[in-house]
Amino acid sequence: MEVAVLDIKGKETGRKAKLSDSVFAIEPNDHAVYLDVKQYLANQRQGTHKAKERAEIAGSTRKIKKQKGTGTARAGSIxxxxxxxxxxxxxxxxxxYGFKLNKNLKRLARKSALSIKAKGESIYVIEDFSFDAPKTKSMIDVLKALGIQDKKSLIVxxxxxxxxxxxxxxxxxLEVVNSSELSTYGILNAKNIVLLEGSLEGIESNLSK
Structure with a gap:
């Protein structure tokens, strides 16, 4: 499939970017997507929860009442x-909470997520750009030009x-990642995916194996 390449002002450059059908136009595998997202969320959990059990409570070890004759249940410790x-x-x-998934399944999940976004026409391809200095306003101008300033977006x-x-x-x-850092959760969590031209080769080489 082909997508028009835009500049940072949101105008068409007159060029087309070819998106590989084997990455952006497959039949999505919902279960692979589910497992990969589940693993991502599981890996975000710190797992540091702790409650004190009986052996860890500070308190007297004396028997708090006699064994018989009280009319109530036996009790040996406070x-x-x-x-x-x-x-x-x-x-x-x-x-x-983490668990393992094989590489082929994770690759399939990412391709499925990208195919879902491509089918929904939520993928933009823009020419490579950079800023002379870090400036939030410069990034806001780019997002406004693309018409996605108020939507969750992922720039690759x-x-x-x-x-x-x-x-x-x-x-x-807004999240910015390299092509090698692309995750199924990141793709699905964003309303729009903005791919720089330079990222296409890396994405396709990583996911076409």
């Missing part, structure tokens, strides 16, 4: 979970560009 201030039964412990660079990255850092709803 740290028992049935008492206020006692330990928690099977409380959360620190753990790693071909190579690392410090000034473009720093210019976007203060803008809510």
């Amino acid at each position: 740290k028992s979970p049935i008492f206020k201030g006692g330990g928690r039964v099977f409380g959360p412990r620190p753990r790693n 660079l071909g190579d690392s560009n410090k000034n473009v990255y720093l210019s976007s850092r203060n803008l809510k709803g």
Whole structure:
């Protein structure tokens, strides 16, 4: 499929960018997308939750009442979970929520996400650009020219560009990544995907394997 190449003012340059059908026009695999997004979100969890259990509570170990004759249940420790201030039964412990997925599945998921965006005409291709210095207003002007200033957007660079990255850092709803950092969650979380011409080769080489 072919997409018109725009400049940073939102005007057509008269050139067309060819997007590989094997990356941008496949039949989406919903389950692969689900698994990759699930893994991404799982990896964001710190897993540092912790509740004190019976053995970790500070308190007396004396038997709090006699065994028989009270008319109530036996009780041997104030740290028992049935008492206020006692330990928690099977409380959360620190753990790693991450899990593994094979590379082919993750590749399929990213291609599926890009195909969904391409089908919805949410992908823009613009010529490579840079800024002389980091300036948020310069990035806002680019987004306004493309008509996406009020929408969640993802800009994909071909190579690392410090000034473009720093210019976007203060803008809510905008994320800038290199082609090698592209993730299924990032693609689906954005309303629009803006691909710089220089990123196309990297995306297709990474996902066409």
